[in-house]
Amino acid sequence: MKTLYLFGSAAPPVLEMAAIVEEGQARGWRVCLGLTPTAMRWVGTQVTELERLTGHPVRSQYKLPGEPDVWPQADAILFAPATFNTVNQWALGLTSSFVVGVVAEGLGKGIPIVTMPCVNAAYVQHPQFDRSVDTLRKAGVTVLYGEGGFVPNQPGERRPEGFPWSLALGAVGGILNG
Template identity: 75%
Template sequence: MTSRVLYLFGSAAPPVFEVARVIEDAQARGWDVCLGLTPTAARWLGEQLPGLELLTGHPVRSEYKMPGEPDVWPPADAILLAPATFNTINHWALGLTGTFVVGVVAEGIGKQIPTVTMPCVNAAYVQHPAFDRAVETLRGAGVIVLYGEGGFMPNQPGERRPEGFLWHLALDAIAGLTL
């Protein structure tokens, strides 16, 4: 039986440092995981990238491929973008595809690839009116946004939630979309 392919994307928020464990959890659930990172997240995980490539069996991507180059990943059955920063959520909702990760998730809407995102934003950022509009735009486009009750709840700037980032909710949501 062929594994289902999950594009796991992360942006530069502290939970991205937990991505190896998340990959292992997704693999235990039957996913073939391809890891994509925003440029800053890739820089944060720089020394870990070779190990993450061994873990997934695929190159870790943070940049667009050159025109004419073959795609090095199999097609996605589902996409999970977590943690998704304020910047990433807003760029995605506006269709600003200057980074590989945002480009793929924006295109994923048009390709109707089941997609889940879980923001990782603090309580100060969510006061900006653009954030709620971005969340509603993505939800309106069919993206499952795990934000608010039953998802990510903002913390104060500089603090982490005592229960940590709720990765299991994101993986459960993806499983529910692809059964």
């Protein structure tokens, strides 16, 4: 069974993680869930159910030295939703967050990584965002952003079709099942 690390940061689609875990499992994957500290606060009341679904602790913090790793090794990582802050931290190598540290290290370990940002049209006007997306793509990350991926919405806007999870899961499926 292939293992997917599913990571998310604090954007509204993170509240849909139970359904995404179940979808990954329906595709035959073992799913381990990691969240930024703020995303962990957002899903607070769902953590017990998410841990039941995955069979593993939901992680948002680094383990202490000497503690065993409680997750199996990843065959692929999906980081979605990835906020403006997360994308920029990752591209700049700022690993104060557990999940950003794992994907930064995952690049060096050769773990296939897919990410789909969830950012609004105001944030993407900042010049660092395009540089960060370009940096991640050059590092080998599949970044589902722009045409064929997440297209930014206006601040405060929610699209009726929702976050394009099917694109993200399809990209991961191409890795894990291909």
